[in-house]
Amino acid sequence: MASLQQLSPQPLWQWFEQICSIPHPSKHEAKLIEHIKAWVETQPSVSIKQDHVGNLILSKAATAGMENRKGVVLQAHLDMVPQKNNDKAHDFVTDPIETIIDGEWLTANGTTLGADNGIGMASALAVLGSDDIAHGPLEVLLTIDEEAGMTGAFGLQSDSLTGDILINTDSEQEGEIYMGCAGGIDASLTLDLDYQAVASNSHHFTVNVSGLKGGHSGCDIHLGRGNANKLLARFLFNAPSDLNLALADIKGGSLRNAIPREGEIVFSVDAVQSNALQAYVAQFTQAVTQELALAEPNLSITLKESNSASQVMTADSQHRLVAMMHACPNGVIRMSNAIEGVVETSLNMGVVSVVDGKATVLCLIRSLDDSSRNNVESMLAAIASLAGGNASFSGAYPGWKPDNSSPVMALVREVYQQIFQREPDIMVIHAGLECGLFKKPYPDMDMVSIGPTIKFPHSPDEKVHIESVAQYWQLLVELLKSIPTK
Known part of the structure; x- marks a missing residue:
């Protein structure tokens, strides 16, 4: 198993290394949930609750001077797709993911990597654990069973979240901002x-x-x-x-x-x-x-x-x-x-x-x-x-219907252009992001989806581009800093 300590940004990769070490295929997220709960006990500024279906909602107050900003929900799912090569001996319920650094990419040894959506989850937890990232009122929503039925998203209730903006972290191409998705x-x-x-x-x-x-x-x-x-x-x-x-x-x-x-x-x-x-x-x-x-x-x-x-x-x-x-x-x-x-x-x-x-x-x-x-x-x-x-x-x-007038989509595009001096692509993805389901209990919440470049998800060839993770992190940090006032 490759050590991810050499990779940047360190807070994110440290979390992803922990996530890979704890089995968490769909329907078997309990060990990872307990690990996150135990971590929260060491973080006096972070609170946590678990809803009736098993989703985790973590909260952190705004950094000083940003209390009047719109509340943000960072969202990821806890589970991963368990796929392996026929000749690979691996039990996804008990065995850790064996990571391999292959040039510019991080992959796994004969199995899915779980970068979908482990990188997004790691980024949200790294933000919560940081003392030097500026943000307004912050919540992190980690849903269960996204890959095998979207049970967590279906079960989310209208009184679970208080944020105005939701940033889904489950997209898989750096330089693309997603504002809609397919239903199924x-x-x-x-x-x-x-x-x-x-x-x-x-x-x-x-x-x-x-x-x-x-x-x-x-x-x-x-x-x-x-x-x-x-x-x-x-x-x-x-x-x-x-x-x-x-x-x-x-x-x-x-x-x-x-x-x-x-x-x-x-x-x-x-x-x-x-x-x-x-x-x-x-x-x-x-x-x-x-x-x-x-x-x-x-x-x-x-x-x-x-x-x-x-x-x-x-x-x-x-x-x-x-x-x-x-x-x-x-x-x-x-x-x-x-x-x-x-x-x-x-x-x-x-x-x-x-x-x-x-x-x-x-x-x-x-x-x-x-x-x-x-x-x-x-x-x-x-x-x-x-x-x-x-x-x-x-x-x-349901699908997530595109909203061309979305303020957060316009903000992400503006921040991205300022950082990287190029226009991002505004996209609709032919995949099932949870945003469409979130729109039912939170019809007025403004939503957008971003992420690093992940190739071949849901297969043992899954890999994540290491540099794109750093770019995604930079965008996320600057975006949190730029959230407007209410």
Whole structure:
């Protein structure tokens, strides 16, 4: 594990090092919460409370002479996405993140780093712990379970905060100021399966897809990366009929909001078809590796013999499952007409699994527009219906509608230009920031989102640009100093 003591700004990196040392995947933030509570006991100027869902709200009075400034809420989420390479032995509930300094970047050893949103959290806690950063009345809101359902943001009540301005720290590109984001909803397609005995004289095989980049199902969805689940569905749907490929199991992906990097199928074919199967795998591999050569140079598709399966799906069940998966849309559905270069609506087929005779396909729909989101919901419902399955939808969260007249957005732009002598980009992000949910209990709160440059979040390739963290910190400190009076 790399020592972060050499990096600047030290207060931020010291906190991030502590955060990496304490496991905190979604649903398992308790140890980190207790660590923060224990730290507050050593800080007489900081108070803390925990709300009914588990969010932390920390407060600090204004520095002398700034009592009349507008109150600011610095906001981050406590949890991180747990993703690792197949060959990495790591338990996200018990093991610390192993950090690596790689030139200009900080990354992790075979796992997600948690810079999303650990850097933002570290910056907020570093501000609270500092005695030489000027600020008005200050609150820090640390939400739970952002990555797996936004439970904390959904549960935030209207009497929890007193601030006038909220600065979300969950953006992932230095030089960009975010003033809006997509909303989303989880989709679950389920299909009951029937099984039959394995034919005699069958050979059993596994096809594994690996080496894909994966990534954030919002920020990276427009990059044309491969989806392991979709590749497996394509392989099965297009398999020559004379192979009589009989599917025993399929699984791929682990999170609905991460583009699936790996997946595998287990199946049987008649022994006499072994050579034909190898030829089809080679043909399929050549076709998709050529298609994805630029986007996915490390794509790997392997065929190996497998242990005997006790049963396989009936031909009807297999056909309906494979057809449902293959027909399911994935990736960018529509680009925005209003905001050039921004994805309006997308779908990620994140997880496929078969448990106790039921196949489940978990997807995440994102959209800047509720009507477009509803249209994709109806598409999935239609596909599930045609396959004889069911579609259900849950966890809908609203988008954050851009406000071109936002005073804090204008202030961040002005401060950024003064510091760096260049104009920042004002952006809308195709990802689920919590600001849209905060607008319900706090409709009049002025909000903006900033952050350092983080590449490949939600994948083991996640990395944060070290210099951009210093730039983000400089912007944050100057911004707090520049907050206007009430």
